[in-house]
Amino acid sequence: MAGRAPVGGEGRDRSRVRFVGRRRGCLPSPRRFRPVKRIRHVSAALLLIVAGAAGVSAEVRLPLPSVAKEFPTAGMRLDSPVHITADTLSYDEETGVAVADGNVELVLGNRMMRADRIRYDSGTGEADLSGKVRYKDAEEEFAFDRITINLESETGVLYNGTILIRSKNYLIASRKIEKTGKSTFLIEKGMLTTCPCDPEPDWKFEMRRSRVTLDEYAYGKDITFRIRGVPVLWLPWGAFPVKLTRQSGLLLPNFSSNRSRGYTLQVPYYHVINRWSDATLTLDAMSRRGYRPEAEYRFVLNPESEGTLRATYFRDRVEQRNRGRYYGKNVFRSGDFTANAKLEMATDPRYYLDLIDSDALRSQRHARSEGFASLSGENTEHAVSVVWNKDLQETPGPDNTVQRLPEYTMTLLPGGIPFGGFDLSGELSATRFHRRDGSEEVRARGFGEISRAVPLYRSVTVVPYLFADVLGTRFERFPGDTSDAGRFVPGGGVTLSADARRDFTERALVHTAGASVGYRYVPRVRQDDLPVTDRWSRLANQSQFLFTFSQRLLSLTDTAAPKEILSFNIEWAYDLEGSDPSGTPYVDPLAPYVRSLRDQIDTGAGRSSHRDYAASDVYARMGLTPLQRWRLQAEALFDPVETSFTVGAISGEYKRDDGHRFLAEYRVSRSLAEDVRGLFAWRLLRWLGVHTQANYSVKNGYLSDGSAGLSVFPRSECWNVGLTVERKTQPDDTSVKLSFGLRGIGSIGN
Numbered sequence: 001m002a003g004r005a006p007v008g009g010e011g012r013d014r015s016r017v018r019f020v021g022r023r024r025g026c027l028p029s030p031r032r033f034r035p036v037k038r039i040r041h042v043s044a045a046l047l048l049i050v051a052g053a054a055g056v057s058a059e060v061r062l063p064l065p066s067v068a069k070e071f072p073t074a075g076m077r078l079d080s081p082v083h084i085t086a087d088t089l090s091y092d093e094e095t096g097v098a099v100a101d102g103n104v105e106l107v108l109g110n111r112m113m114r115a116d117r118i119r120y121d122s123g124t125g126e127a128d129l130s131g132k133v134r135y136k137d138a139e140e141e142f143a144f145d146r147i148t149i150n151l152e153s154e155t156g157v158l159y160n161g162t163i164l165i166r167s168k169n170y171l172i173a174s175r176k177i178e179k180t181g182k183s184t185f186l187i188e189k190g191m192l193t194t195c196p197c198d199p200e201p202d203w204k205f206e207m208r209r210s211r212v213t214l215d216e217y218a219y220g221k222d223i224t225f226r227i228r229g230v231p232v233l234w235l236p237w238g239a240f241p242v243k244l245t246r247q248s249g250l251l252l253p254n255f256s257s258n259r260s261r262g263y264t265l266q267v268p269y270y271h272v273i274n275r276w277s278d279a280t281l282t283l284d285a286m287s288r289r290g291y292r293p294e295a296e297y298r299f300v301l302n303p304e305s306e307g308t309l310r311a312t313y314f315r316d317r318v319e320q321r322n323r324g325r326y327y328g329k330n331v332f333r334s335g336d337f338t339a340n341a342k343l344e345m346a347t348d349p350r351y352y353l354d355l356i357d358s359d360a361l362r363s364q365r366h367a368r369s370e371g372f373a374s375l376s377g378e379n380t381e382h383a384v385s386v387v388w389n390k391d392l393q394e395t396p397g398p399d400n401t402v403q404r405l406p407e408y409t410m411t412l413l414p415g416g417i418p419f420g421g422f423d424l425s426g427e428l429s430a431t432r433f434h435r436r437d438g439s440e441e442v443r444a445r446g447f448g449e450i451s452r453a454v455p456l457y458r459s460v461t462v463v464p465y466l467f468a469d470v471l472g473t474r475f476e477r478f479p480g481d482t483s484d485a486g487r488f489v490p491g492g493g494v495t496l497s498a499d500a501r502r503d504f505t506e507r508a509l510v511h512t513a514g515a516s517v518g519y520r521y522v523p524r525v526r527q528d529d530l531p532v533t534d535r536w537s538r539l540a541n542q543s544q545f546l547f548t549f550s551q552r553l554l555s556l557t558d559t560a561a562p563k564e565i566l567s568f569n570i571e572w573a574y575d576l577e578g579s580d581p582s583g584t585p586y587v588d589p590l591a592p593y594v595r596s597l598r599d600q601i602d603t604g605a606g607r608s609s610h611r612d613y614a615a616s617d618v619y620a621r622m623g624l625t626p627l628q629r630w631r632l633q634a635e636a637l638f639d640p641v642e643t644s645f646t647v648g649a650i651s652g653e654y655k656r657d658d659g660h661r662f663l664a665e666y667r668v669s670r671s672l673a674e675d676v677r678g679l680f681a682w683r684l685l686r687w688l689g690v691h692t693q694a695n696y697s698v699k700n701g702y703l704s705d706g707s708a709g710l711s712v713f714p715r716s717e718c719w720n721v722g723l724t725v726e727r728k729t730q731p732d733d734t735s736v737k738l739s740f741g742l743r744g745i746g747s748i749g750n
């Protein structure tokens with residue numbers, strides 16, 4: 001008996017639904033069967049077809065029956081509504097056969113399946129899909145002329161089609177794929193590639209016959225490896241990994257050349273240890289210095305905890321001695337507990353100059369290793385840390401490098417106290433300082449601040465505060481001569497701030513602005529008898545005003561995060577008694593940023609910071625995004641007394657992606673440097689990409705460092721050959737690197 005499609009919209013004009021041999025009614029629940037682990041999307045789609053046949057129209061949205069909800073499919077909610085269309089849908093209750101015929105289409109979220117005809121026998125579990133069978137979701141896609149499968153035994157045959165697994169970039173094509181078990185297949189006249197290009201992959205493996213076990217290996221006979229259709233290798237038998245998870249194996253090698261190491265061939269091997277850790281073993285074959293092995297171990301304990309540890313040790317032919325480096329870092333977070341560590345140790349200071357390419361490591365004065373652990377509470381945080389600095393300057397004489405072994409800190413987070421609306425915050429610390437050839441020191445320090453925010457009018461607030469810093473230390477003035485010293489520094493101030501906001505609803509823009517005026521007073525306190533160990537050893541007196549102003553213009557959309565179009569910040573300080581530095585090489589921790597930045601530059605340039613200027617420099621920073629993909633930035637520290645820029649920088653960048661971008665930057669730091677930096681990367685042609693970057697020292701009149709290279713993509717993105725030339729002035733060195741990439745196979749570091 002036929003039933004008419006429901007009235008409304010186009011439903012009246014669509015084909016009718018037939019129920020064969022029985023009166024109209026609901027479908028019986030299909031038989032329960034074991035969950036399918038692989039090719040799961042195919043099986044799930046078949047179940048959805050059966051569920052859809054329970055409707056009374058050819059186009060319907062309905063929830064699945066309870067038996068289908070029990071089908072366990074990762075990443076798929078089977079209780080979601082299903083959208084099914086077909087020319088005709090029919091079900092015979094006596095035979096248990098459901099048929100969807102003509103332009104069958106099924107949609108569940110981002111999953112879609114099409115076929116000309118689908119037949120399902122709920123009694124035997126047999127399903128037959130025929131006529132341009134197509135399936136697609138976010139991760140997988142397949143297309144076959146016909147599919148027959150038994151959902152009970154999880155066996156079947158897929159005729160003449162392809163399977164694409166996007167997450168792994170796998171493309172498998174075959175005249176016939178026989179599913180012999182839950183995760184086993186027999187492929188006849190098949191092809192495998194990780195370069196799914198149209199109309200022909202750049203490279204592929206062809207096999208006459210192959211047995212495949214998913215997440216294990218494929219064993220094939222009569223194998224031909226082709227590049228752009230040309231056979232380059234034939235094997236009578238072979239095995240290939242078809243693992244959908246990480247797998248051990250050789251990664252692509254890398255070739256380079258420079259003056260210090262000579263020609264270098266780098267061969268890495270990647271090893272999977274378990275689901276949360278892996279390792280890479282790399283051998284650097286250097287023509288001048290010998291063979292250098294390196295081991296890298298990586299681990300992930302939870303989404304917020306990971307780490308890396310590396311070690312290398314070898315016999316240097318040039319130096320005629322053993323040399324090595326041990327380095328790594330990790331971070332661990334679990335609830336209120338946090339721990340992280342950084343290791344950086346080399347057997348000799350010149351290791352970085354001879355064997356490392358990083359300019360930051362080559363120019364550093366100390367190799368710093370540290371460890372940190374903290375436990376946070378509702379209003380407090382307890383932390384323990386150690387810091388070890390290795391002097392790399394090779395300065396003759398005793399080693400007075402300061403080590404912190406250990407340091408304990410208790411921080412009292414800002415919080416209200418029971419009366420008066422006041423907030424209290426503070427910090428207590430105890431530190432042991434160690435010097436190999438110098439004196440020992442044990443120090444205790446405490447800092448406390450009490451404040452109260454008083455709203456004056458809408459977004460106008462005034463915050464007065466009082467603070468005190470107490471320090472006591474026991475140190476060796478001379479060997480065997482222990483002395484105690486201390487100081488107490490009180491202070492206070494007030495900050496007046498105001499914020500404003502305006503919404504431009506028609507243009508989806510928000511403009512915010514903020515201004516503040518602050519005053520801080522720190523009296524002059526005698527502290528000349530304290531040893532100078534770090535920035536907290538001595539505090540400078542001040543009677544200082546600080547003025548700040550900032551504004552932002554944001555673009556708001558419903559589908560994306562706010563986008564910053566314009567930002568501007570300016571800061572200036574004025575000390576009524578004139579700036580009086582503390583007389584140490586360290587930056588005063590109580591000084592505003594605009595003065596701290598100037599002190600750091602003076603220290604780096606070797607200039608005395610004993611200046612009594614009442615007015616500080618003026619610091620300003622601006623960012624502008626006038627158009628999509630464009631970004632302009634400027635930063636300046638201007639000295640109003642000498643009417644010159646202490647620091648100035650301006651840059652402009654266009655970035656579509658890493659392969660299409662260019663950047664130009666000019667930076668000047670008085671008495672230190674004046675540099676121009678440029679970067680350019682572009683795909684000039686579909687098959688040719690170029691990249692170059694350079695840093696030019698205007699002050700010294702030479703190229704500090706630079707590189708230029710090109711990447712050739714012969715026919716697609718699947719594989720490429722790259723050549724890069726790098727040039728450095730200090731030390732004078734030129735290196736050449738040759739690289740080869742094969743998409744889907746891997747590369748160094750991945």
